[in-house]
Amino acid sequence: MCGIAGFFGAPDASLPRRALLQRMIGAISHRGPDAQGVFTGPHVGLAHARLSIIDLTSGQQPMATADGSLCVTFNGEIFNYIELRDELIARGHRFRTSSDTEVILCAYEEYGLSCVEKFNGDFAFAIADHRNRRLMLARDRMGVRPLFHTTYKGCLYFASEVKALLEVPGVTATLDPYALDQIFTFWFPLAPRTPFKNIEELPPAHVLIAEGGNVTVKPYWQLSYPDAADADAYDNRSAGAIAEELRTLLLDATRIRLRSDVPVGAYLSGGLDSSIIAAAVKQIQPDRLRTFSVTFESEEFDESAYQMDMVRALGTEHSIVPCTTADIGRDFPAVIRSAERPILRTAPAPLMKLSQLAHSSGYKVVLTGEGADEVFAGYDIFKEAKIRRFCAAQPQSKRRPLLLKKLYPYLPQLKTQSQSYLEAFFGAQSDGSDPLYSHLPRFQTTAGAKLFFSAELRKALNGYDAMEELREKLPADFARWHPLSQAQYLETAHLLPGYILSSQGDRVAMANAIEGRFPFLDHRVVEFASRIPPKMKIFGLREKHVLREAMKDLLPAHISNRTKQPYRAPDCQSFVGPGAPQYVKHRMSTGDIATAGYFDPVAVGKLVHKCGNQKFVGFRDNTAFVGVLSTQLWHREFVQGATVASNIPYAVA
Amino acid sequence: MSEVRAKVRKFIEDNFLFREDGSAISDDTSLLDAGLIDSTGILELVAFLESDFGLQMADADIVPANLDSIKAIVDYVETKIAKQQAA
Numbered sequence: 001m002c003g004i005a006g007f008f009g010a011p012d013a014s015l016p017r018r019a020l021l022q023r024m025i026g027a028i029s030h031r032g033p034d035a036q037g038v039f040t041g042p043h044v045g046l047a048h049a050r051l052s053i054i055d056l057t058s059g060q061q062p063m064a065t066a067d068g069s070l071c072v073t074f075n076g077e078i079f080n081y082i083e084l085r086d087e088l089i090a091r092g093h094r095f096r097t098s099s100d101t102e103v104i105l106c107a108y109e110e111y112g113l114s115c116v117e118k119f120n121g122d123f124a125f126a127i128a129d130h131r132n133r134r135l136m137l138a139r140d141r142m143g144v145r146p147l148f149h150t151t152y153k154g155c156l157y158f159a160s161e162v163k164a165l166l167e168v169p170g171v172t173a174t175l176d177p178y179a180l181d182q183i184f185t186f187w188f189p190l191a192p193r194t195p196f197k198n199i200e201e202l203p204p205a206h207v208l209i210a211e212g213g214n215v216t217v218k219p220y221w222q223l224s225y226p227d228a229a230d231a232d233a234y235d236n237r238s239a240g241a242i243a244e245e246l247r248t249l250l251l252d253a254t255r256i257r258l259r260s261d262v263p264v265g266a267y268l269s270g271g272l273d274s275s276i277i278a279a280a281v282k283q284i285q286p287d288r289l290r291t292f293s294v295t296f297e298s299e300e301f302d303e304s305a306y307q308m309d310m311v312r313a314l315g316t317e318h319s320i321v322p323c324t325t326a327d328i329g330r331d332f333p334a335v336i337r338s339a340e341r342p343i344l345r346t347a348p349a350p351l352m353k354l355s356q357l358a359h360s361s362g363y364k365v366v367l368t369g370e371g372a373d374e375v376f377a378g379y380d381i382f383k384e385a386k387i388r389r390f391c392a393a394q395p396q397s398k399r400r401p402l403l404l405k406k407l408y409p410y411l412p413q414l415k416t417q418s419q420s421y422l423e424a425f426f427g428a429q430s431d432g433s434d435p436l437y438s439h440l441p442r443f444q445t446t447a448g449a450k451l452f453f454s455a456e457l458r459k460a461l462n463g464y465d466a467m468e469e470l471r472e473k474l475p476a477d478f479a480r481w482h483p484l485s486q487a488q489y490l491e492t493a494h495l496l497p498g499y500i501l502s503s504q505g506d507r508v509a510m511a512n513a514i515e516g517r518f519p520f521l522d523h524r525v526v527e528f529a530s531r532i533p534p535k536m537k538i539f540g541l542r543e544k545h546v547l548r549e550a551m552k553d554l555l556p557a558h559i560s561n562r563t564k565q566p567y568r569a570p571d572c573q574s575f576v577g578p579g580a581p582q583y584v585k586h587r588m589s590t591g592d593i594a595t596a597g598y599f600d601p602v603a604v605g606k607l608v609h610k611c612g613n614q615k616f617v618g619f620r621d622n623t624a625f626v627g628v629l630s631t632q633l634w635h636r637e638f639v640q641g642a643t644v645a646s647n648i649p650y651a652v653a
Numbered sequence: 654m655s656e657v658r659a660k661v662r663k664f665i666e667d668n669f670l671f672r673e674d675g676s677a678i679s680d681d682t683s684l685l686d687a688g689l690i691d692s693t694g695i696l697e698l699v700a701f702l703e704s705d706f707g708l709q710m711a712d713a714d715i716v717p718a719n720l721d722s723i724k725a726i727v728d729y730v731e732t733k734i735a736k737q738q739a740a
Contacts, residue, residue: 421695421715421717424717445688445691447688448689451672451688452671600671600672602671602672606668606671610667616693616696616700618691618693618694618695618697619691619693620693621694
């Protein structure tokens with residue numbers, strides 16, 4: 001895993017082209033500390049920062065074909081490269097290395113632009129095709145690896161992280177107000193939009209082709225679900241047959257993700273998903289397995305008892321790193337520097353500590369359970385929507401809404417909640433025909449934090465409606481899907497790449513040169529799961545039912561049957577009170593808030609006072625506090641360029 | 654303006670509305686519909702009413718009919734105080 005950067009066209013001549021590439025790749029050298037390389041050709045430049053994982057001796061990049069007609073810079077992995085290599089050799093290709101990088105070059109020679117459809121992997125790459133004067137950018141289907149681009153004075157620039165683009169003379173950071181509105185509604189901006197005006201991300205499962213002065217961006221794969229009215233569109237086999245094939249597929253997805261020339265470890269959260277993956281690894285490689293986990297002081301968040309159960313059950317060699325509220329407060333600016341966007345939760349901070357632990361233990365690659373909740377319907381939001389629809393069908397029923405109380409047993413604030421408020425809050429009576437029905441309570445609660453927007457920002461937004469934009473982006477056949485499929489699509493196609501895999505995934509892992517690999521997000525698993533009937537995914541109110549059934553004999557029964565506890569971390573309590581980090585006072589001060597201009601200084605002052613003085617702070621205010629603080633840190637880091645200039649080391653100490 | 658109303662309004666403005674333009678909510682505005690109070694925020698309101706007015710709120714009292722607007726809260730508090738004084 002690595003970092004990539006480059007340009008296509010004629011860059012501003014103020015900087016020699018090699019020096020420009022070196023500056024760009026230097027800004028993201030944390031992604032690949034093992035080696036750096038640059039390539040320049042007519043109208044094109046490619047750069048690469050390498051984290052050596054496969055073919056340690058001859059996998060240097062950028063890599064060109066023997067005749068020099070193609071050159072590639074590549075971040076990530078093509079997990080099926082061994083099979084593709086055999087296929088290409090059978091078609092007459094010859095290989096000089098044993099790397100997956102060379103497989104990309106040969107596959108492009110053989111299949112052209114559609115080569116990307118052959119790849120099973122987590123990747124972002126750029127191919128310079130000199131013969132056709134073409135640049136191709138591509139990104140994996142689920143959005144595991146990042147890729148951003150911008151056009152400045154007619155030249156196209158791209159990179160794994162935005163900070164490399166900000167090294168291009170003339171490219172500057174300005175906040176896109178629509179992106180902020182989207183973040184304060186969904187938790188992330190809707191791709192291709194980023195918080196940086198005029199800088200876009202290449203959406204997951206898309207390619208960008210630049211040739212002859214034209215730039216085309218198009219999808220090569222789409223997440224899709226069966227037509228709910230067409231019973232034959234689902235996998236209609238018995239539950240047992242489906243579970244058996246799922247197990248085979250998941251073990252294979254894990255097997256190809258163990259391909260590496262360096263040792264591969266695993267994260268253990270204590271939950272079902274990472275336990276399944278660790279157990280699958282032990283099935284395939286019964287010898288040694290190294291695992292890592294993070295623990296919390298507060299019982300509300302800590303899962304260490306379950307983690308240790310799995311450690312004992314599997315006999316792994318395990319390390320833990322404790323994470324305190326003080327750690328979160330201290331590391332949060334580094335998290336924002338990595339995430340490059342405002343965020344509404346602190347949950348990425350402990351994961352940055354975890355990647356530091358894996359890194360300092362000598363690891364570069366970890367497998368995790370990421371993606372199972374999206375693909376197999378584990379999140380509470382799916383059950384919540386099911387109960388809300390169930391209530392709405394019999395609005396006069398007094399007993400149906402009692403189910404809402406069962407939903408969030410791990411939230412102490414909701415335990416004491418009265419029935420009628422839960423009903424009012426979850427909007428059991430609201431319009432079931434809205435395509436965003438499943439997510440309305442979350443989006444509406446989150447959007448409450450927009451209360452703090454400044455008058456100028458509101459004016460710039462001019463009544464903009466983020467939810468309407470999301471509705472317009474939905475696939476044409478969305479309305480014909482089962483409600484659970486619709487909710488899963490919103491999580492899998494949007495929240496997953498927009499927040500989970502990026503701010504909480506790639507960016508906080510790569511800050512410490514750790515590559516995450518996610519067997520549940522193998523597109524074969526995703527496609528297979530999309531055709532499983534909804535009632536097998538949530539059986540009654542048992543989430544991830546079919547997955548549990550498929551893997552239960554690999555796990556202790558109480559892990560296999562454990563109800564989902566979402567991964568959460570302490571929010572605003574990390575930033576207030578006697579131990580609060582100094583920077584919070586400055587970033588949230590009336591002066592700093594007014595200078596940045598995004599929020600109302602008086603309102604933020606009241607929020608800070610409230611969070612510092614009230615024993616209990618509700619969802620919206622926690623969301624608002626973290627959102628405002630992270631936006632202020634983003635502004636300081638990228639718009640004012642504070643730490644770039646002071647050259648603070650990247651990784652968290 | 655009654656003393657209860659002034660205190661309730663100030664609490665709502667300081668803790669849920671935050672903004673200066675307090676007139677943006679009327680006494681009848683639904684706090685839920687306006688996105689000012691979510692399912693957890695309501696507990697802050699209950700804690701305030703119990704501590705500042707010396708009320709004891711039964712679970713059955715924590716319903717939108719009693720708490721979802723400034724007017725509803727004031728009516729509820731005044732009725733409750735009158736009952737406690739009569740008792």
